Amino acid sequence: MRIPPSAAPHRYDKAPVVRVPGTHPAWRGDGVWAALAEHADGGTIVIDTYPASDVDAYVKEIERALPAATVIDVERAAAHSPERIEALIGDNLTDDRVFGIMSHRTLDELYDPERLADVARQVAGADGQVVLVGWGATLVPVPAATLVLADLARWEIQQRYRAGLANWRASNGSDDPLRKFKRGYFVEWRIADQHKRELFDRIDFLLDANGSVADAKLVPGDAFRAGLATATKGPFRVVPFFDPGVWGGQWMKEVCGLDHAKENYAWCFDCVPEENSLLLAVGDEVVEIPAMDAVLARPVELLGERTFARFGAEFPIRFDFLDTMEGGNLSLQVHPLTDYIQRTFGMHYTQDESYYLLDATDDAVVYLGTKTGADREEMAADLRRAERGEAPFPVEQYINAFPAKKHDHFLIPAGTVHCSGADSMVLEISATPYIFTFKMWDWGRVGLDGVPRPIHLDHALANVQWDRDTEWTTEHLVDRVETVAEGDGWREERTGLHELEFIEVRRHWFTGPVDHDTGGTVNVLNLVEGSEAVVESPDDAFEPFVVHYAETFIVPAAAGRYRVRPLGDEPRHATVKASVRGTETR
Incomplete structure (x- = not known):
């Protein structure tokens, strides 16, 4: 393997x-x-x-x-x-x-x-x-x-x-x-x-x-x-679900303890409240409810007053896994611009996103942005020929391929052509309208049902931002790590997202306790390094909450101050944390 x-x-x-x-x-x-x-x-x-x-x-x-x-x-x-x-x-x-x-x-x-x-x-x-x-x-x-x-x-x-x-x-x-x-x-x-x-x-x-x-x-x-x-008072996790795909990989089988008899697992939705569930333990019984119930019933406590005022009772941040380890490339795709998704589908915000690499082999790549000098008419014509099955689309002729290694973070504002390559384990951090993916080329594959997967070239070509070429993409979307603070046993880095995207992502490397504050807006985190950590309230506002490697967890706005402390024996731990920009309590 x-x-x-x-x-x-x-x-x-x-x-x-x-x-x-x-x-x-x-x-x-x-x-x-x-x-x-x-x-x-x-x-x-x-x-x-x-x-x-x-x-x-x-x-x-x-x-x-x-x-x-x-x-x-x-x-x-x-x-x-x-x-x-x-x-x-x-x-x-x-x-x-x-x-x-x-x-x-x-x-x-x-x-x-x-x-x-x-x-x-x-x-x-x-x-x-x-x-x-x-x-x-x-x-x-x-x-x-x-x-x-x-x-x-x-x-x-x-x-x-x-x-x-x-x-x-x-x-x-x-x-x-x-x-x-x-x-x-x-x-x-x-x-x-x-x-x-x-x-x-x-x-x-x-x-x-x-x-x-x-x-x-x-x-x-x-x-x-x-x-x-x-x-909605303290940290919690939703119930993840896993699904196979034509490009699916093997990494989640190992890390998440999944059925090895299955051919692959491609997706894991680990924080999509509209899709995931909550398990409520009531006495000796456990009942399953949609996680969306928490968003609908207690939006201010969960999201924060300013985030609720901006988005309504919708959870705007999504964390999910894309496993191509020993699998194949994702489809080449683009997401709609905000104006387009509003006019065409009635959604009021779009799927800006990013790829955070939890793992990768030495030859892994991320396809991102068009190559400088790529001719848009020729690219569109080649895409349509590929859609008709006349010839494979020559991806490398038109799209940049950036080497990808563990802990890299690639930023993907809507309108940017992108695709995760094979042999990667991606933590996708994005806005929530996950269904709005316009596939441009799917490597000549059919779905697991034997039917060609949907291609939406007209939608896609109406949204591609052609000026996001090699130079622009390299400068704005790749390796944007910036140290913003550090202290005894910890360092905080800003890893994205792009200024066009409303999500802010911070990474913390730590060997001891790290103090956080929701600032009045919901925080979503994943333990991306280290086997185990505990989330604690310095004010005893909630019970200590233990998280493990690769688990996504939500800290509601109402939690306020919290501390993440390592429990494992590794020399260092790390979390990535996403929040909505401009909604912090001032």
């Missing part, structure tokens, strides 16, 4: 939990329905689900567990027809395989108000207990004796799409998973997050909808809210 010795096995935690303080009950299986019935005391139980939940299975399970109750599937009873919904959201979906336009619809627009009223009359006239279940169950105008939110993680939804699940009120189960993901990303999840955000303070119970319905887990709403409060 060509994997460097620095990738030796470590103690990477694949299932970090947030322990909920206090004493809270938790239920599982049949105990869930008994607890809800007892709490409702004969009144109406309303279970509002998330799109992609198995509502049919819930109806059957509740009818089995509560045979005297009337169970109503609100989606079947009152949602608009699939044809009407298609007409309402068609403009957001577009004909493109990957890209749509962000929806600003609300859930009530997908329901027939007269049929909702009919359901309410059915509840009023029922003999005995009624259970309403489905996405939008709370739209039925009846008082709820017991209100439940059945929440579902994005990664679980994606697995269900891949397994053949259709989108909400659609018959597209056999469609391309990318198209189903697009409908979720641009429409369903936008609507669903805004809907459930209004329920957080009202729910009596949180139902973990990620596992089988027969083995569902339930915790009180107070435990759910206490878990979010705990997470």
Whole structure:
């Protein structure tokens, strides 16, 4: 194997939990329905689900567990027809395989108000207990004796799409998973997050909808809210997920303790709250919720007042892994300029990013920026020939290839052509709109599904900044390390990002404790050197938090001052820390 010795096995935690303080009950299986019935005391139980939940299975399970109750599937009873919904959201979906336009619809627009009223009359006239279940169950105008939110993680939804699940009120189960993901990303999840955000303070119970319905887990709403409060007071980690790819490598198998029987792992989302989950330990049970719930429910505590004012309830910083060690090159790509993403897709900021090299072999490279003197018409023509399969694209003729070694940091503002080469382990530090990648050339490959991966040349060529040539790229985007402070046993360096990007990255080398301060804005860190460290509060504002090599962790704005202290025996440790520029408390 060509994997460097620095990738030796470590103690990477694949299932970090947030322990909920206090004493809270938790239920599982049949105990869930008994607890809800007892709490409702004969009144109406309303279970509002998330799109992609198995509502049919819930109806059957509740009818089995509560045979005297009337169970109503609100989606079947009152949602608009699939044809009407298609007409309402068609403009957001577009004909493109990957890209749509962000929806600003609300859930009530997908329901027939007269049929909702009919359901309410059915509840009023029922003999005995009624259970309403489905996405939008709370739209039925009846008082709820017991209100439940059945929440579902994005990664679980994606697995269900891949397994053949259709989108909400659609018959597209056999469609391309990318198209189903697009409908979720641009429409369903936008609507669903805004809907459930209004329920957080009202729910009596949180139902973990990620596992089988027969083995569902339930915790009180107070435990759910206490878990979010705990997470946004001190350091925490989201649950990473790993996925294979056509260019995937072997490094994460070694470091993260993954299944060696799998061919490769390409991606790890280690801090993308819109995609990742939180695990809340409530008593002896652990429930999974979307990490996005913390952003939606407690944005000021998590993000900081100034960052929240700038971005709203969105988490603007993303850390993820790109593993090409013993793999292949990523696709040659470019990200949209802010004006373009706003006009074309309805997003208000774009995917500026950077590559931080956690590891690399001696011959690793990063492709970055166009070569000085490259002819744009000839390059575009060669790209289109490659797209048609007529000839490979001669990357080295047009794009710079910079040698890449461990701890190098390459800055990639939107509009810059780029690509991580083979035999690298990249920690990608970027803004969050991760879906907006315009592939220009994919080395003649097909995806794992055997279908050519999407190429978006028209989008890409409309965004390439041709003046980012060899000289400009070398001066502005490569090796921009600057020492900004140092003390006894530590040194702080500014490694980026570029002045066009809103994220600031600082690296700390340390052999002893290093003091940090969130400055009123969220911090995201990764332990990029050393086996273990502990994050502590000098004010005892939170419990000590242990992190391991390559783990990404979030320090909420509300944490304030904190200290990172090495625990391992290595001669030195290092973290990289990202924050939003210009949002620090002054």
